[in-house]
Amino acid sequence: MAAESPAGQSPSRGKRSDAQRNRQTVLAAxxxxxxxxxxxxxxxxxxxxxxxxxxxxxxxxxxxxxxxTAVYHHQIEExxxxxxxxxxxADSPLDALRQWIDLFVDFLVTKHGLADAxxxxxxxxxxxxxxxxxxxLPVCAQLLDAAVESGDIRPGTxxxxxxxxxxxxxxxxxxxxxxDPRRLIALLLAGLRQPRTP
Amino acid sequence: MAAESPAGQSPSRGKRSDAQRNRQTVLAAxxxxxxxxxxxxxxxxxxxxxxxxxxxxxxxxxxxxxxxTAVYHHQIEExxxxxxxxxxxADSPLDALRQWIDLFVDFLVTKHGLADAxxxxxxxxxxxxxxxxxxxLPVCAQLLDAAVESGDIRPGTxxxxxxxxxxxxxxxxxxxxxxDPRRLIALLLAGLRQPRTP
DNA sequence: GACTGAAGCGGAGCGCCGCTCCAGTTAATT
DNA sequence: AATTAACTGGAGCGGCGCTCCGCTTCAGTC
Numbered sequence: 001m002a003a004e005s006p007a008g009q010s011p012s013r014g015k016r017s018d019a020q021r022n023r024q025t026v027l028a029a030x031x032x033x034x035x036x037x038x039x040x041x042x043x044x045x046x047x048x049x050x051x052x053x054x055x056x057x058x059x060x061x062x063x064x065x066x067x068x069t070a071v072y073h074h075q076i077e078e079x080x081x082x083x084x085x086x087x088x089x090a091d092s093p094l095d096a097l098r099q100w101i102d103l104f105v106d107f108l109v110t111k112h113g114l115a116d117a118x119x120x121x122x123x124x125x126x127x128x129x130x131x132x133x134x135x136x137l138p139v140c141a142q143l144l145d146a147a148v149e150s151g152d153i154r155p156g157t158x159x160x161x162x163x164x165x166x167x168x169x170x171x172x173x174x175x176x177x178x179x180d181p182r183r184l185i186a187l188l189l190a191g192l193r194q195p196r197t198p
Numbered sequence: 199m200a201a202e203s204p205a206g207q208s209p210s211r212g213k214r215s216d217a218q219r220n221r222q223t224v225l226a227a228x229x230x231x232x233x234x235x236x237x238x239x240x241x242x243x244x245x246x247x248x249x250x251x252x253x254x255x256x257x258x259x260x261x262x263x264x265x266x267t268a269v270y271h272h273q274i275e276e277x278x279x280x281x282x283x284x285x286x287x288a289d290s291p292l293d294a295l296r297q298w299i300d301l302f303v304d305f306l307v308t309k310h311g312l313a314d315a316x317x318x319x320x321x322x323x324x325x326x327x328x329x330x331x332x333x334x335l336p337v338c339a340q341l342l343d344a345a346v347e348s349g350d351i352r353p354g355t356x357x358x359x360x361x362x363x364x365x366x367x368x369x370x371x372x373x374x375x376x377x378d379p380r381r382l383i384a385l386l387l388a389g390l391r392q393p394r395t396p
Numbered sequence: 397g398a399c400t401g402a403a404g405c406g407g408a409g410c411g412c413c414g415c416t417c418c419a420g421t422t423a424a425t426t
Numbered sequence: 427a428a429t430t431a432a433c434t435g436g437a438g439c440g441g442c443g444c445t446c447c448g449c450t451t452c453a454g455t456c
Contacts, residue, residue, distance in 0.1 A: 016403060016452055042442060053406030058444070113319065119370040121314060124443090157385075158376065165382040168366045172317040178356065184363040184386065187355075191389030214423055214432060240413065251435030256415070322414090 023060050026050045031071050038113035039068050065127035068117065072107075076135055079103055083139035087146055094152035097143040098189060101166060104136070105182060108170040115170035137163060153192045221258050224248045229269050236311035237266050263325035266315065274333055277301055281337035285344055292350035295341040296387060299364060302334070303380060306368040313368035335361060351390045 015023070029050035033041045043064070047054045061067035069076070083100055090096035108115045117125045118132060141159040148155045165188065169181040213221075227248035231239045241262070245252045259265035267274070281298055288294035306313045315323045316330060339357040346353045363386065367379040 019404060055406050116319060121371050160376050161381060164377050165367055168369050169363055171366050171369055173319045178358050179362050183359060187389035188386050191385035217433060253435055
């Protein structure tokens with residue numbers, strides 16, 4: 001509970017009161033702008049929406065990734081914490097995995113361009129990539145291991161590969177009725193299941 | 199053989215000789231630059247590499263997508279034509295589908311950032327997306343149908359969704375040894391297989 | 397309340413990019 | 427040789443990321 005700060009990004013603690021206030025203002029503005037224009041929105045716009053200068057935004061969040069992680073921090077955290085809970089409550093490890101992936105996918109597809117940013121090969125987002133991985137990879141690994149252990153799915157799948165695959169499947173135009181990443185992810189999970197050895 | 203021109207993009211025919219020459223020069227320069235810097239490379243750079251002005255590039259290829267499609271035209275065509283051939287030669291329709299997807303994936307992953315561009319939600323690449331779909335979707339549909347017909351895979355999968363999924367899985371950093379899209383695509387295909395109804 | 401130095405602020409400025417536009421050049425035709 | 431339609435190139439505009447530094451404001455001190 002004490003150790004916050006995702007990536008060297010120190011929150012308000014010990015800072016001057018105006019700085020704390022500004023940090024919050026920027027965060028709120030960024031959240032609004034991200035929601036309407038995606039996480040690629042110009043920093044200028046976020047700054048002016050917050051009523052501050054660009055310098056202020058950049059001081060609090062040196063890279064765009066820092067800003068994005070700060071905005072979505074809570075939701076990432078929730079997703080991470082849901083892992084063990086689901087594993088404890090679900091009917092089977094495979095079911096837990098399925099439900100957790102659902103959660104993750106919901107998160108990705110409801111944020112414009114977030115999945116795109118995550119997988120982007122521009123290094124503007126490298127820190128974001130890293131943060132997601134640090135936080136969620138262990139959770140995914142735990143679920144995967146449990147499902148292998150129980151014999152629900154075949155062994156050999158790397159958590160990193162699975163998570164990237166899921167992230168990748170969520171990339172792209174957000175509102176194309178012909179494309180629903182969930183269907184493909186279901187297919188992927190079906191492929192993961194242990195072929196019953198009769 | 200007569201009808202070329204992917205997207206309203208008329209090739210050299212009937213143009214002035216200097217224009218024809220320039221078109222080829224630009225195409226060659228673009229191919230080189232794409233190979234080294236990806237399909238996102240600045241138009242300025244392509245122009246200067248070709249020794250022409252930007253205006254020239256833009257006149258021959260009004261959008262970036264036009265340039266990209268022109269550069270990869272042959273390979274897309276090959277891929278499209280391979281579909282029926284594979285279907286005729288392979289052991290089973292599913293095998294043909296597998297091999298065709300392999301071909302497609304190889305094409306995508308060997309071109310820096312091509313998959314990224316394909317799925318990008320920026321509309322700079324909309325025409326590229328369209329061209330790929332126009333040319334390859336029918337082929338994929340044919341293979342898919344055949345595999346359904348033969349009972350190899352379950353029905354109900356939309357060709358569009360499958361192709362986008364495959365494209366999406368190829369997105370991202372090109373040289374991460376931890377991530378091989380092929381493994382996930384194999385998983386996807388496994389999920390597609392008809393569950394033997396015992 | 398006045399003083400002060402450090403922390404914070406903002407936006408002008410630089411470089412890079414996509415894309416347009418038009419005065420000048422060149423190839424084809426007569 | 428003259429004509430003209432086609433073609434050319436790059437200056438120029440607007441937008442963006444990011445930095446840098448003179449100015450402002452806060453928070454302790456007396």
